Amino acid sequence: xxxxGRYATEVLMAYAGTIVLLGMLIAAxxxxxxxxxxxxxxxxxxRDSST
Amino acid sequence: MSIxxxxxxxxxxxxxGALLPWVSTLAAILVAGGLIWGFFFTPDDFRQGSTVKIIxxxxxxxxxxxxxxxxxxVTSLIWLIRRHHVSALAAKAAxxxxxxxTLIGLITGAxxxxxxxxxxxxWDPRLxxxxxxxxxxxxxxxxxxxxxxxxxxxxxxxxxCLVGTVFAVISRYALLFWNQGLHQGASLSMDAEExxxxxFAYPLWTCIIGFLLLFVALVLYRTRTEIRARRxxxxxxxxxxx
Numbered sequence: 419x420x421x422x423g424r425y426a427t428e429v430l431m432a433y434a435g436t437i438v439l440l441g442m443l444i445a446a447x448x449x450x451x452x453x454x455x456x457x458x459x460x461x462x463x464x465r466d467s468s469t
Numbered sequence: 470m471s472i473x474x475x476x477x478x479x480x481x482x483x484x485x486g487a488l489l490p491w492v493s494t495l496a497a498i499l500v501a502g503g504l505i506w507g508f509f510f511t512p513d514d515f516r517q518g519s520t521v522k523i524i525x526x527x528x529x530x531x532x533x534x535x536x537x538x539x540x541x542x543v544t545s546l547i548w549l550i551r552r553h554h555v556s557a558l559a560a561k562a563a564x565x566x567x568x569x570x571t572l573i574g575l576i577t578g579a580x581x582x583x584x585x586x587x588x589x590x591x592w593d594p595r596l597x598x599x600x601x602x603x604x605x606x607x608x609x610x611x612x613x614x615x616x617x618x619x620x621x622x623x624x625x626x627x628x629x630c631l632v633g634t635v636f637a638v639i640s641r642y643a644l645l646f647w648n649q650g651l652h653q654g655a656s657l658s659m660d661a662e663e664x665x666x667x668x669f670a671y672p673l674w675t676c677i678i679g680f681l682l683l684f685v686a687l688v689l690y691r692t693r694t695e696i697r698a699r700r701x702x703x704x705x706x707x708x709x710x711x
Contacts, residue, residue, distance in 0.1 A: 420509055422519040428584055432523045432577045433508065436530070439576075440683075443569045447687060451694040458697050461704040468711075 476553035478696045485689040493686040499679030507672040514669075523581045524665075525672055529680035531574035531599070537567030537684060538602060538630070538637035541609075545627035555692070557623035558699065560630065561613050562691035566684055568606035575603060598639035605633035619699065 422429050475481050507525030514521035541563050547556035578596070579589045590596065609629055616622035665673065 420519070422522075423513070425518050425520045425584055428580050429508075429519050429522050432526060432580045433504070435576050435580075436526045436573050439569050439573055443566065443687070446565075447691050447694070451690065451697075454694050454698045454701060458701045458704070461701055461708070464708065465704060 473551075473553070476547075476551070476555050478555055478700075481555050482693060482696060485693055489686060489689055489693075492682055492689065496679055496682035496686045499675055500683055501679075503672050503675030503679045506675060507669075511668055511672060517585060520581050520584055521669065523577050524669065525676045527574060527577040527581060528673060529677045530570045530577065532677060533680050533684055534567060534571035534574045534599065535602065535637045535641045536681075537563050537570060538605075538633060540688075541567065541630050542634050542637075545630040548623050549627050554623075554699065555696065557619075557627070558695035559688060559692045560626070561623075562695050563684075563688045564606055564610050564613070566687050566691070568603065568610065570680070570684070571599065571603045571606060575599060595640060598636045602633065602636045602640050605629070605636060609633065619702070 475484065504525055508522055511522065513519045541560040544556040544560040544563070547553055548560070578599075582591070583589045609626055612626050612629055613622050616625060
């Protein structure tokens with residue numbers, strides 16, 4: 419860990435906030451993608467079984 | 470081969486599916502590498518102290534905040550002129566990414582500004598335009614959700630995107646328009662005297678390219694989701710009509 423001196427709180431806050439926000443964006447994107455893919459497969463299965 | 474081939478959802482899905490693993494891996498390496506390099510292996514600035522390390526996230530995030538809006542402008546214009554659904558869906562997919570980059574730019578700027586300028590916020594032209602751009606992102610996303618008909622939503626959000634472009638331009642070039650405000654000029658310049666020292670510039674460029682590739686990976690991934698969601702809506706509508 420580098421010595422951040424008197425600005426340690428500010429620097430760590432900036433990095434932590436960025437990592438949290440990017441993590442939330444990636445997690446939300448993956449969650450939505452999986453949900454839509456699951457629903458699409460279910461709909462395609464229903465269509466295939468009805469024909 | 471023409472770029473318009475990618476307006477075909479099948480072609481887009483095939484190409485983006487092949488590209489995604491490579492772009493995502495490269496983005497992860499460059500973002501993690503750039504941030505680790507900047508945080509652990511660069512010296513403090515003689516005036517800013519360790520707060521200089523914030524530039525490795527603030528500058529790339531701010532650049533991407535306005536650049537994503539310009540990408541949305543291009544794809545919105547393609548939708549308005551040529552009515553390619555993939556371009557409208559790409560703009561929709563890009564908005565939350567741009568919003569998060571803009572928010573990171575605002576938050577890290579405020580965190581840096583407090584010890585350096587003595588204030589968290591200043592109604593400086595560049596900062597104000599950037600805040601308005603953030604509000605435009607929120608409005609753009611809300612409008613997509615509020616309008617039920619996807620084509621009408623794409624039309625309305627495209628027009629909103631055209632209007633918001635004014636603030637994307639101001640947020641990036643305010644210093645050229647008004648020689649006032651607290652925000653300093655560009656950190657990176659072709660002019661060696663204006664440019665930051667190489668020891669800061671190299672990790673900064675790594676982070677900028679990493680953030681750009683992260684955006685490309687996420688927008689491809691999210692556009693694929695939007696294309697699937699559109700197909701899902703069509704299937705559900707067909708079921709209801711049957």
